[in-house]
Amino acid sequence: MELKRLRINDVCEMTKLSRTTIYDRMRAGQFPQSHKDGHCSLWWYHEVQAYLADKLTQQQSA
Numbered sequence: 001m002e003l004k005r006l007r008i009n010d011v012c013e014m015t016k017l018s019r020t021t022i023y024d025r026m027r028a029g030q031f032p033q034s035h036k037d038g039h040c041s042l043w044w045y046h047e048v049q050a051y052l053a054d055k056l057t058q059q060q061s062a
Contacts, residue, residue, distance in 0.1 A: 004045035005035075011043050015052065 008019055015022070025031035032047035 005037070005042040006045055006048060008034075008041060011048055014048055 006014070008022070011017075011022060012019060017025075022031055026033055032043055032051055034041035034043050036042075
């Protein structure tokens, strides 16, 4: 199984969050950390999916 990596535009589209919000939440420890590949920041698809699943679970139990 190949692990898929996402660029910031993909992460924004997937989460419906702005770039600024994503980076702010990363700094606060509330969003998966990016990984550098040269000059590009990348996120693992499965980590972003887990973040979204956790947010959905939190909303449903509130």
